[in-house]
Amino acid sequence: MDLVNHLNDRLLFAVPKKGRLHQQCLDLLQGSDIQFHRHSRLDIALCINLPIALVFLPAADIPTFVGEGRVDLGITGRDQVAEVRSDVEELLDLGFGRCKLQVQVPENGEYSDPKQLIGKNICTSFIGLAGEYFEKLEREASKETEKNGDNLEVEIKGGARSGITMGRLATKIKYVGGSVEAACALGVADGIVDLVESGETMKAAGLKPIATILDTTAILIKSNHPSNPQLINTIESRIRGVITAKRYILCTYNIPRAKLQAAKTITPGKRAPSVTSLDSQDGWVAVSAMVEKKNIAVVMDQLEEIGASDILVMPITNSRSHRD
Ligand SMILES: Nc1ncnc2c1ncn2[C@@H]1O[C@H](COP(=O)(O)OP(=O)(O)OP(=O)(O)O)[C@@H](O)[C@H]1O
Numbered sequence: 431m432d433l434v435n436h437l438n439d440r441l442l443f444a445v446p447k448k449g450r451l452h453q454q455c456l457d458l459l460q461g462s463d464i465q466f467h468r469h470s471r472l473d474i475a476l477c478i479n480l481p482i483a484l485v486f487l488p489a490a491d492i493p494t495f496v497g498e499g500r501v502d503l504g505i506t507g508r509d510q511v512a513e514v515r516s517d518v519e520e521l522l523d524l525g526f527g528r529c530k531l532q533v534q535v536p537e538n539g540e541y542s543d544p545k546q547l548i549g550k551n552i553c554t555s556f557i558g559l560a561g562e563y564f565e566k567l568e569r570e571a572s573k574e575t576e577k578n579g580d581n582l583e584v585e586i587k588g589g590a591r592s593g594i595t596m597g598r599l600a601t602k603i604k605y606v607g608g609s610v611e612a613a614c615a616l617g618v619a620d621g622i623v624d625l626v627e628s629g630e631t632m633k634a635a636g637l638k639p640i641a642t643i644l645d646t647t648a649i650l651i652k653s654n655h656p657s658n659p660q661l662i663n664t665i666e667s668r669i670r671g672v673i674t675a676k677r678y679i680l681c682t683y684n685i686p687r688a689k690l691q692a693a694k695t696i697t698p699g700k701r702a703p704s705v706t707s708l709d710s711q712d713g714w715v716a717v718s719a720m721v722e723k724k725n726i727a728v729v730m731d732q733l734e735e736i737g738a739s740d741i742l743v744m745p746i747t748n749s750r751s752h753r754d
């Protein structure tokens with residue numbers, strides 16, 4: 431099939447082709463009823479039920495394609511958008527892919543403060559963000575020495591991959607594409623800047639964190655000049671519904687009306703709880719409210735304590751609501 435000629439009237443939506451965000455993006459598309467069939471080895475898939483073409487790209491390249499307006503929508507990490515300073519609009523925080531970009535050094539080494547790494551070798555896949563970070567440290571250090579009357583000469587080298595001109599850096603920021611954590615043990619770096627989630631990878635490599643540069647999650651981004659804004663609103667709305675459904679569950683219970691105020695503070699709902707009277711049960715009301723999944727056990731304990739009865743919890747498979 432001549433795919434290129436099928437793309438003209440379609441909204442282009444970029445999705446990470448592999449890696450940490452890939453499967454959760456596929457789950458989101460499925461929950462949003464964005465149906466597609468991807469031929470093996472093809473990185474473009476036409477949607478069956480919507481005028482959308484999915485483009486499977488490396489997460490790191492998505493901000494560039496969306497930023498340049500070649501692709502209308504994309505999912506990637508906030509870290510990747512910040513790395514290339516992409517000019518895109520963030521539509522939604524998707525809540526997964528949560529991790530931190532950290533400065534890490536050998537556990538038993540001589541460094542405990544990122545300032546001690548000025549002028550040293552740093553390996554990272556994030557030369558833009560690492561460069562900015564050390565540039566700031568160097569500026570602060572040079573102000574400090576000026577104040578003390580010393581004459582520190584700071585030389586700054588540029589960052590090629592991101593296209594960011596970093597001026598003149600004394601710290602040597604070297605690009606590596608993966609397995610960054612091996613760089614210190616291999617003698618290539620004094621410290622690294624890399625993503626950390628559980629911390630297990632860095633611990634296993636004998637490293638410890640000494641600074642956090644950025645907290646990141648996966649986000650839905652939009653080009654500033656999308657081809658079909660109405661369809662973008664529809665997709666955003668569907669994805670928002672799936673994310674909300676994943677995060678919340680529905681809790682219903684019966685409670686004496688006298689305890690309703692206390693119950694409302696325990697289950698305030700997303701907007702407000704629904705309250706209905708109970709047939710043939712004077713003085714009792716039925717309440718239903720959305721509760722964040724992670725809090726449900728504590729919420730049930732508290733409801734029971736104030737005299738709630740028939741407490742039921744149900745999953746929400748999908749949801750829609752007006753934007754707050
Ligand atoms: N350990 C992690 N936990 C959670 N999210 C992560 C983690 N590592 C990376 N991410 C998120 O996923 C994005 C893509 O990272 P990933 O390492 O999967 O990239 P990749 O280059 O596409 O895949 P691979 O490393 O398999 O080549 C990152 O920019 C970040 O937002």
Ligand SMILES: O=P(O)(O)OC[C@H]1O[C@H](OP(=O)(O)OP(=O)(O)O)[C@H](O)[C@@H]1O
Pocket residue numbers: 449450607608609610611624625626627628629630631632
């Ligand atoms: O804190 P943790 O939960 O251990 O996760 C952190 C690791 O995850 C990412 O790498 P990934 O496994 O995606 O592979 P990569 O090294 O090839 O980038 C990141 O670069 C770390 O190496």
